[in-house]
Amino acid sequence: MKFSIVVLFLFAFSTMGYSQNRLNPKNHKGDFYFYWGWNEARYSKSDINFKGKDYDFELRDVKAKDRQSDFKINKYLNPTNMTIPQFNFRIGYFLKENYTISVGLDHMKYIVVPNQVATISGSIEETGNVYNGYYDNDEIEIAGDFLQFEHTDGLNYINADFRRVDEIYALSKDIRINTSEGLGAGIIIPKTNSTLLNKDRYDEFHLSGYGVNALVALNITFFDVFFVQSELKGGYINMPDIRTTQFTEDKASQSFFFSQLNLSFGVLLDFNNKKKTP
Numbered sequence: 001m002k003f004s005i006v007v008l009f010l011f012a013f014s015t016m017g018y019s020q021n022r023l024n025p026k027n028h029k030g031d032f033y034f035y036w037g038w039n040e041a042r043y044s045k046s047d048i049n050f051k052g053k054d055y056d057f058e059l060r061d062v063k064a065k066d067r068q069s070d071f072k073i074n075k076y077l078n079p080t081n082m083t084i085p086q087f088n089f090r091i092g093y094f095l096k097e098n099y100t101i102s103v104g105l106d107h108m109k110y111i112v113v114p115n116q117v118a119t120i121s122g123s124i125e126e127t128g129n130v131y132n133g134y135y136d137n138d139e140i141e142i143a144g145d146f147l148q149f150e151h152t153d154g155l156n157y158i159n160a161d162f163r164r165v166d167e168i169y170a171l172s173k174d175i176r177i178n179t180s181e182g183l184g185a186g187i188i189i190p191k192t193n194s195t196l197l198n199k200d201r202y203d204e205f206h207l208s209g210y211g212v213n214a215l216v217a218l219n220i221t222f223f224d225v226f227f228v229q230s231e232l233k234g235g236y237i238n239m240p241d242i243r244t245t246q247f248t249e250d251k252a253s254q255s256f257f258f259s260q261l262n263l264s265f266g267v268l269l270d271f272n273n274k275k276k277t278p
Contacts, residue, residue: 026167026176026224027097030272034091035229037264038076041066041086041108041155046256048112048149050196053249057122057135059142064256067109067152083107086154088231088262098165100180106157106233106260110190112149116142129197145198149244149252151190153203157211157237159186165219178219185212188237194244194252202245209239209255224268231262 045061069076069085076085086109092102120135131146140146161184169177188209195201213235221227235258242252 028094028165028268028270029097030270031094032091032269032271033094033100033102033227033266034269035089035227035264035266036082037088037229037262039086039088039106039108039233039260039262040068041110042259043110044257046254048252048254050147050244050250050252052245052247052251054126055122055124055197057120057124059140059147060119060121062118062142062254063113063116064110065113067111088260088264090264092163094165100163100165100182101160102163103158103160106159108151108155108157108258108260109153110151110155112142112147114142114144114148118142124197126197131197144195147197148193148195150193152193153191155237156189156191156205157186157213158189159184159211159213161185161213161215163215163217174223176221176224178221180217180219181215183212183214184235186210188239190239190242192242192244194242196244196250199245199250202243204243206241206243208242209237211235211237211258221268227266227268229262229264229266231260231264233262234259 043064045063047058047060048062049058066086076082087107088104090102090104092100094100117139120138120140123134124131126132161182163180163182165178165180167176167178171177187207188211189205189207191203191205193203213233215231215233217229217231219227219229236255237258238255240253242254244250244252
């Protein structure tokens with residue numbers, strides 16, 4: 001996964017300055033756009049540090065996965081339920097014919113795989129807790145009475161990005177194919193669902209860190225208004241301040257690489273009603 005993310009960043013850097021003028025593309029300068037879609041996410045292994053009044057330990061090479069919602073029309077297309085699945089929302093503006101700025105929300109879900117065996121180092125000194133002890137590269141099963149750790153409502157990445165857009169082919173004057181590539185950065189506000197050492201469950205939004213990303217996309221635009229877009233997006237997330245219990249002294253920290261495969265549906269908005277290039 002790390003190799004894929006590096007390749008993605010290199011591709012974005014190398015193509016943002018490359019222009020294709022073989023066609024007479026539509027001039028979208030001044031246009032707005034927005035889209036809504038869904039993502040499938042993957043995560044690298046992560047070292048997670050937990051620190052509180054009576055414990056200070058690290059779990060290494062912890063595996064995590066996303067959580068896809070079952071496909072049901074009522075869940076994916078009903079406006080009252082559309083935030084339940086993993087989704088992406090973005091609104092952007094064409095600064096120039098080929099360049100956009102945008103802001104958006106990537107709503108991913110992150111679940112530490114239960115009952116996996118991880119390596120632990122550190123100490124737990126809570127009277128009466130079965131996990132009391134000192135650990136030095138020992139193996140431990142991440143069982144329910146030890147740890148349940150999820151960012152499931154969710155791993156919320158609020159980000160801004162800068163993209164280059166190029167029309168690469170026109171099937172007709174009403175159907176055009178575009179590519180885009182870009183770089184972005186933003187903040188992470190997860191709603192972490194955590195149960196640690198049998199403490200009371202914690203499930204609240206909290207500003208926990210930041211992320212950076214790169215992406216490439218393929219876009220099919222119809223009648224210069226509607227579009228369907230697929231994206232390959234990847235990057236790095238660092239969260240040094242994750243809340244794990246109702247007590248503020250209980251914290252966790254972690255960092256990891258992520259990738260997304262996205263499918264979105266959007267609309268172009270020409271508020272200036274300008275004449276397009278034929």
